[in-house]
Amino acid sequence: MSLQPQNPRAKMEARELILRYGAKTAIHKVSLAILDRRVTALIGPSGCGKSTFLRSLNRMNDLISGTTHAGTILLDGMDIHDRGVDVVDLRRRVGMVFQKSNPFPKSIFENVAYGLRVGGMKDKAELASRVEKSLRGAALWDEVKDRLDESALGLSGGQQQRLCIARAMAVEPEVLLMDEPASALDPIATAKIEELIHELKATYTIAIVTHNMQQAARVSDRTAFFYMGELVECGPTEQIFTNPREKRTEDYVTGKFG
Amino acid sequence: MKYTTRRAVGLGLTGLTALAAFFIVGMLALILLDVARNGARHLSWAFLTQPPSDGMMAGGIFPAIFGTAALTLLMTLAVMPVGVLTAVYLHEYAPPESRFARWVRVAVVNLAGVPSIVFGLFGLGFFILFVGGNLDRLLGYEEMHWAQPSILWASLTLAVLTLPVVIVSTEEALRAVPLEQRTASLALGATQSQTLARVVLPGALPGILTGAVLAISRGAGEVAPILFTGAAYFLPDLPTQLNSQFMHLGYHTYVMATQSPNVTEASGPLYATVLVLLALTFALNLVAVIIRTRTRRKAASAH
Structure with a gap:
């Protein structure tokens, strides 16, 4: 905790972001700051736009044809849609972990080394040390250190997801986006991921989408509640869960709908 | 009820x-x-290793075996790069509503429906007379060098014939690579071409090799496209250059069945030739199937 800045600045910031799939508006005028080295949880019912918002932070929505946006997203004050921004560089700085663990059909080692290799790292010793560091960081090293050459597909679901986190961490991004990273896992594996998030926030800025209220309450410093494509409320997690300003937020976090 | x-x-x-x-x-x-x-x-060792003699009633069929294998190999070398690149363009690079891509797909489907004898005539007209003739003129050959039937033009004609098979099965294979793996790669800061080379193509390799299997089994047995483009009636010498003519098992079968003065006497070598043609096609298939099974297993268990 001591490593964290007392008054964190905004690492990323959306200003009046509007995002459309074709004619359908998925996100409407969302302004939200993702604070440096804090965990920000994005909650809300299905289809409320929280995942879409998360994916817009490293421009993964660019891959879906027909998406258009208005408004700005800043990373350290720089507009990520600026002409001069290389989306490849952006994604190296803003990494992502997906809902469904998606390891490549390669060895455990090659999975973690992937981002480094595509970035041009060739030195074997350097690769090996970065892979070890990332696997340790994702609390997976002890379980896989003797079988780095085996297929990643042989790992359990929870291990695969931690491998995906290790893979994202290997390129040393500044921000980690997590899209329901534990939704397909059992409680024990989920607990491990949550523990990991706690450790990671000393070094990374994290934004996490979750459907699980308790999880949001456990892991996050700040919580943003999305509803029907709009940001209803954002504030310190404790306040959102105990003393929300908005009625809709209260209804949602107390389980009246959603 | x-x-x-x-x-x-x-x-x-x-x-x-x-x-x-x-x-x-x-x-x-x-x-x-x-x-x-x-x-x-x-069938005997001599039959497999000697050239035909005595008006093809005696001796063996080695030049035809060699010619068929060489032809199929050249065809594969020609069709795979073009077919795979086309499919990669269509599936990975062409914009979804691209009119050009749609026309290419229509062309591919129609190409698959063209009778094979038409490919033979096309090969004669385009490769031999047009390309070959112009090559001879450009390179200053006095006599016909490229503008004559040869194993090169025959294999290229077969490559055009088998192109749709390769394109369709490669596109199918590319479609089967999970979207999650592509997004994972891109999210790690890989470019589109890196994703293609390191994730998509390796994942699609078994399916691409299936395309090769289908192309080979189709190409090895076709006779009509090579009738005018390179197959020789009788040629005891093996093709040594790209502009050599060659003997071919399928064509040899046709010749023995229709041009032989004594049908009963010819039936022995004829049957044996057909057996060898079938065996060769099966063997080529088997090799491709083995390669495919290996890569598939490798892809499943990785490394």
């Missing part, structure tokens, strides 16, 4: 479908048995 009628209808349908399935297996078995029984009698 009463229970007994339902039962009777059910049994009748089961029987009918089983009969149809049995019919297919039976036909194949009949052909294979007939060819194997009559062909094996005439």
Whole structure:
């Protein structure tokens, strides 16, 4: 905790972001700051736009044809849609972990080394040390250190997801986006991921989408509640869960709908 | 319907479908048995390793075996890069509503429907007369060098014939690579071409090799496209250069069956030739299937 800045600045910031799939508006005028080295949880019912918002932070929505946006997203004050921004560089700085663990059909080692290799790292010793560091960081090293050459597909679901986190961490991004990273896992594996998030926030800025209220309450410093494509409320997690300003937020976090 | 009628209808349908399935297996078995029984009698080491002699009634068929293998190999070398690149363009790079891509797909489908003899004529007109003729003029050959039937033009004609097979199966294979793996790669800061080279193509490799298997089995057996483009009636010498003509098992079979003065006497070597052609096609298939199974296993267990 001591490593964290007392008054964190905004690492990323959306200003009046509007995002459309074709004619359908998925996100409407969302302004939200993702604070440096804090965990920000994005909650809300299905289809409320929280995942879409998360994916817009490293421009993964660019891959879906027909998406258009208005408004700005800043990373350290720089507009990520600026002409001069290389989306490849952006994604190296803003990494992502997906809902469904998606390891490549390669060895455990090659999975973690992937981002480094595509970035041009060739030195074997350097690769090996970065892979070890990332696997340790994702609390997976002890379980896989003797079988780095085996297929990643042989790992359990929870291990695969931690491998995906290790893979994202290997390129040393500044921000980690997590899209329901534990939704397909059992409680024990989920607990491990949550523990990991706690450790990671000393070094990374994290934004996490979750459907699980308790999880949001456990892991996050700040919580943003999305509803029907709009940001209803954002504030310190404790306040959102105990003393929300908005009625809709209260209804949602107390389980009246959603 | 009463229970007994339902039962009777059910049994009748089961029987009918089983009969149809049995019919297919039976036909194949009949052909294979007939060819194997009559062909094996005439098969010998000399038959496999010597050129034909005595007006093709004696000797062997080695030049035809060699010619068929060389032709198929050249065809594969020509069709795979073009077919795979086309499919990669269509599936990975062309914009979804691209009119050009749609036209290419229409062309591919139509290409697959063209009778193979038309490819033969196309090969003669385009490759030999047009490309070959112009090459000769450009390179300053006095006599015909490229503007004549040869193994190069025959294999390229076959490559055009098998192109749709490769394009369609490669596109299918690219489609089968999970979207999650592509997004994972891109989210790690890989470019589109890196994703293609490191994730998509390796994942699609088994399917691409299936395309190669289909192209090879189609190409090795076709005779019509090579009739005018390179197959030789009788040529004891092996093709040593790209502009050599060559003997071919399929064409040799046709020649023996239709041009022989003595049909009964020719039936021995004819059967044996057919047996070798089938064996060669199966062998080429088998090699491709083995490669595919290996890569598939490798892809599944990684590394």
